[in-house]
Amino acid sequence: MTSTLSQQLMFAQALSAMLETLINQFLRYNLYGTKALKPLSEKTLTVKLAELPFPLSFTISHEKVHVTASDTHNDCCLITSISTLIEFKKDQQLTDLIKNDKLDIQGDLKVAQRFAEIAQSLDIDWQSELAKRIGDIPTYKLGQLGRQLLNKFNFARQQIQADASEWLVHEKRLTVTTAELSYFSQDVADVKQQVGALSQRIDDLIQQPSKIS
Amino acid sequence: MLINLKKCGKLAAITVNSETMMSAHDQNHQINNDKNNENTTHFGFQTVEKKEKESKVASVFHSVAQQYDVMNDLMSFGIHRLWKRFTIDASGVRPGNKVLDLAGGTGDLTAKFSQLVGREGKVILADINSSMLNVGRDKLRDRGLVQNIEYVQANAQYLPFEDNTFDVITIAFGLRNVTDKDMALRSMYRVLKPGGRLLVLEFSKPEHELVNKAYDFYSFNILPKMGELVAKDGDSYQYLAESIRMHPDQETLKAMMDSAGFEQTSFKNLTGGVVALHKGYKF
Numbered sequence A: 001m002t003s004t005l006s007q008q009l010m011f012a013q014a015l016s017a018m019l020e021t022l023i024n025q026f027l028r029y030n031l032y033g034t035k036a037l038k039p040l041s042e043k044t045l046t047v048k049l050a051e052l053p054f055p056l057s058f059t060i061s062h063e064k065v066h067v068t069a070s071d072t073h074n075d076c077c078l079i080t081s082i083s084t085l086i087e088f089k090k091d092q093q094l095t096d097l098i099k100n101d102k103l104d105i106q107g108d109l110k111v112a113q114r115f116a117e118i119a120q121s122l123d124i125d126w127q128s129e130l131a132k133r134i135g136d137i138p139t140y141k142l143g144q145l146g147r148q149l150l151n152k153f154n155f156a157r158q159q160i161q162a163d164a165s166e167w168l169v170h171e172k173r174l175t176v177t178t179a180e181l182s183y184f185s186q187d188v189a190d191v192k193q194q195v196g197a198l199s200q201r202i203d204d205l206i207q208q209p210s211k212i213s
Numbered sequence B: 001m002l003i004n005l006k007k008c009g010k011l012a013a014i015t016v017n018s019e020t021m022m023s024a025h026d027q028n029h030q031i032n033n034d035k036n037n038e039n040t041t042h043f044g045f046q047t048v049e050k051k052e053k054e055s056k057v058a059s060v061f062h063s064v065a066q067q068y069d070v071m072n073d074l075m076s077f078g079i080h081r082l083w084k085r086f087t088i089d090a091s092g093v094r095p096g097n098k099v100l101d102l103a104g105g106t107g108d109l110t111a112k113f114s115q116l117v118g119r120e121g122k123v124i125l126a127d128i129n130s131s132m133l134n135v136g137r138d139k140l141r142d143r144g145l146v147q148n149i150e151y152v153q154a155n156a157q158y159l160p161f162e163d164n165t166f167d168v169i170t171i172a173f174g175l176r177n178v179t180d181k182d183m184a185l186r187s188m189y190r191v192l193k194p195g196g197r198l199l200v201l202e203f204s205k206p207e208h209e210l211v212n213k214a215y216d217f218y219s220f221n222i223l224p225k226m227g228e229l230v231a232k233d234g235d236s237y238q239y240l241a242e243s244i245r246m247h248p249d250q251e252t253l254k255a256m257m258d259s260a261g262f263e264q265t266s267f268k269n270l271t272g273g274v275v276a277l278h279k280g281y282k283f
Helices: A005-009 A011-029 A035-040 A082-087 A091-099 A109-121 A126-134 A136-171 A178-212 B024-037 B050-076 B079-091 B108-117 B130-142 B181-191 B209-231 B234-246 B250-260
Strands: A044-049 A056-061 A064-068 A076-080 A104-107 B002-007 B010-015 B040-043 B046-049 B098-102 B122-127 B149-153 B166-172 B192-203 B263-270 B275-281
Touching (some): A011 A056, A011 A064, A044 A082, A044 A109, A056 B108, A064 B079, A076 A082, A076 A109, A126 A136, B040 B050, B046 B050, B050 B079, B050 B209, B079 B108, B079 B166, B079 B192, B079 B263, B079 B275, B098 B108, B108 B122, B108 B130, B108 B166, B122 B130, B130 B149, B166 B181, B181 B192, B181 B250, B192 B250, B209 B234, B250 B263, B250 B275
Parallel strands (some): A044 A076, B098 B122, B098 B166, B166 B192
Antiparallel strands (some): A044 A056, B002 B010, B040 B046, B192 B275, B263 B275
């Protein structure tokens, strides 16, 4: 009757409580309020992620999202991984994901799509929310600082990427250049074409004696 | 080893050491003691008349009702919220279910159940203590939870509901305050629907000796002082610590649930056994 360590530490419950608080705070600050939740009232979406040993169920009730770590009841169940879940919003990829066994959907697909729509429609005016708490001028200054930091971060990221690629290609010659890759691809295509032509010629030659006879 | 004796239509349990079996004389003596003990019970470490315990427990909860939630957060460092979440996750509650939150106090479980059972479902928040029930009702109403909740002042031993009424019954941190636990369990069994389940969340016996010692020190030295400081009532929190020690351990409570008629009973230790969640079904 002893329980596992994660069960004793109630990791699932801590995570579901944290998610519930975060989601509902986000919805509180959403410019469109909680209107989007109404069509999903009393609907439950269960997500079983490969990375987690327990399911997470999202139920909408009283204009709030309730998160539980159980799957007793649901209207739709997604069995997938975190990386696939991020791609889920792109409708055109849905069939591919299912075909490639990256996603399994049980139940009403519309429920899952509506949950994804809500996530996409979240629009939060962080500056306005922050200004309510710390005032307009500090918010403006903080926003300016944030943008500067973001620009610097993006520049540094691009620079590091370029430097790393330069080092790998030219200094260490661990990888090939784009031009080399292109030449190689072209060579492969040429060989493929030649093999095709040769194969065609062999077929013709095999069939020739039978035509003569 | 537990032996159940059927006498006067009631089940009585006496503990017998299997290595030194009692003689007939000793057994008669034990039964006579049991008859004397039928009218007494424990209130913390004190032995009191059964009828007296109810009023003593009532006065404890009348006293702490207003500060109950704050003290719960302080005493458990907020972990009681996770214990309760664990109970809800284990309840298997679904829309349309009828739930009885027994000894529901300030309504933590009721709030969550109310949102999960939906409009078609119903949650009854029951507590023997009117002060706790009032605090719970005010709290839930302030949160806008009014649609599917009913409030009932009820004694767990004599539940005022028809047989086979509820899909789920929970009693969180309440059973140890009940005067006759066996009777309360039988009463819960009666009002549970076939297929329904009972979940008992209660303080229990820590699994490791080191945890047990640390827990003892915390319970008897720090807890009453915290109660004195925050709720201005150290005695009530001294009772809390004592009542936890007097409460049956995991296996004993499981056996009590079996005796009451529950099937597939099991328990899960949480936080090293400081708290245990017992679950049993009625089929």
